Amino acid sequence: MAPVSLGLSDDQRFALMKLRRNVSDLTRPDRDDQYLLRWLRARNYDPEAAEKMLRTSLQWREQWSVDQILSDWEPPEVLQKYFPSGICGYDKGGAPVIVVPFAGLDIWGLLHSATRSDFIRMTIKTLEHLLKVAQEQKQKHNATRAEVVAIIDMDGFSIRPYAWRPAGEAVIALIQMYEANYPEILKACYIINAPKVFSLAFSIVKPFLNDYTLRKISIYKNDPGKWKKALLDNIDPDELPVHFGGTMTDPGGDEQCTLKVKPGGRVPKSYYFKKVEKNGDDPFFNSSTTVVKKGDKLCLKFLVLEEGSMLKWEFSSEGHDIKFGILRRDEEGSETTTVPIHRVNCHLAAETGSLPCSGPATYTVVFDNTYSYLRSKKLHYSIEVKPPANGVLECDSLQ
Structure with a gap:
């Protein structure tokens, strides 16, 4: 060729x-x-x-048998019903437009009703279907590239479920998967109705996004006048639901077109696995082991939403000490040191501790091995955020 x-x-x-x-x-x-x-x-x-x-x-x-996933893999019923997304139409260049009502993603419910592997497969299947439609549109319109447009609606978004570390890790894992395997398919991404707290969440995922992806993302606060104009500049009204400034409705008159765009929503407990363990026994909460390479550091970010929350930790290393400290970044992006970075002899005895926290903020736990030019450090750690005694995270109520 x-x-x-x-x-x-x-x-x-x-x-x-x-x-x-x-x-x-x-x-x-x-x-x-x-x-x-x-x-x-x-x-x-x-x-x-x-x-x-x-x-x-x-x-x-x-x-992952990706080439067969569209034809051979049938998602569990809970994912078919409660995984929020759908193609509503096409932009002026023929690229498919996928809408993701992000607040409808019950991450706790899905991860307790479907395996992590199936959750990943559902995302792969969604991306592969989207790319298949984009390829068909490319041929139909004799376009140069097969690209997609995304509208991510953050209306009603709560950062609270993502204070549960497995939820945040799942989202980051999917972002990394997308960046590694679906490069340059994004034509434009409109994140709309972004609440103030979204900036905190985005600061966590932003380092995992490549520059070519970030350049395609436009973020709009809850100002329908601005984001509807931006959408209509690139998408004809009859290809866009009324809810997003277009003229499209479902046959029943639904202005959000939920027959095309699944809204997700709270997963009924009837879908939960038979045994949802307490936090202390839940496999999601097991301690982790990693190697902090010589001259490198490990930074773990935790969302804290409420005053009186506690950040708790326990860690140990094998053979040699390591530096440890904690940083706090508020909604405005201001960063302060809450626990100065210092050397800890955690190879002699496990280090445990806790820190009263205030939120909303991001706390970064740092294991620093930059001072060691000869030795990598094997590290075992267990870290979590506990809400205040009178405060209940959404996931805590699901026993």
Whole structure:
């Protein structure tokens, strides 16, 4: 196939030619030059880095049977009913528009009604369907790229469920999966009705997003006049539900078009696994083990929502000490040190402690091994945020 030259510099065409040659063993009809350019753009036109990213992704696709997931995998009923998302229509260039009512994602309920693997597979299936539609639209409109548009509605969003660490970890894992395996498919992302606390949540996930993704994201507060205009600049009214400024309704007159866009919602307890353990015995809350490499540090972020919450920790290392400290960042982005970073002889005895916290804020627990140029440190740790005695996190009420 002749190289794609439109819009490419000489260096970029050379990088494409080199990548095409290096991955000639992966040739398939759907892996054309535009497909290869996705990986090159994601790696700043470094053909070696793009090749590594592509091969790693293809291994991931094989491990998760991604090529068969649309035809062979049937999601559990709870995910079919309560996983919020749906394609409402197409933008002016023909790209499919997916709407995600994020507040409808009952992360606690889903992770106690479906396995983590099935939760991941449901996300993969959603992305693969979206990409399939984008490919069909590309051919229909003779477009250059297969791209998608996302509208993420944060109306009614609460950060509270994501103070439960497995929930936050699940979201970050999905972001990392998307960035590693679906580069350059995003045409535009509109995050609308973002509450003030959203800036705190976004500051946590932002480091996991690549620059090329961040450039496509536009964030709007609860100002319908502004975000509706932005949507209508790129999406015709008849391709957009009335709720988002368009003219589309369901046959029954539903202005949010919930027949097309599943709203999610609270998962009924009847879907829960037969035995939902107490926090202390729940496998989600087991201690973790990692290696902090020499000259490196481990930073763990925790959301604190209420005054009087307690950040509790216990950790130990093998063979040698490590530095430990805690930082606090408030909604305005101001950062202070609550526990100065200092060396702890946790290789001699486990270190335990607690810290009264105020929120909303992000507390970052730091294990610092930058002072060690010779030794990596194996670390065992268990850290969690406990709400105040008179305060109950949403997940705590689900026994």
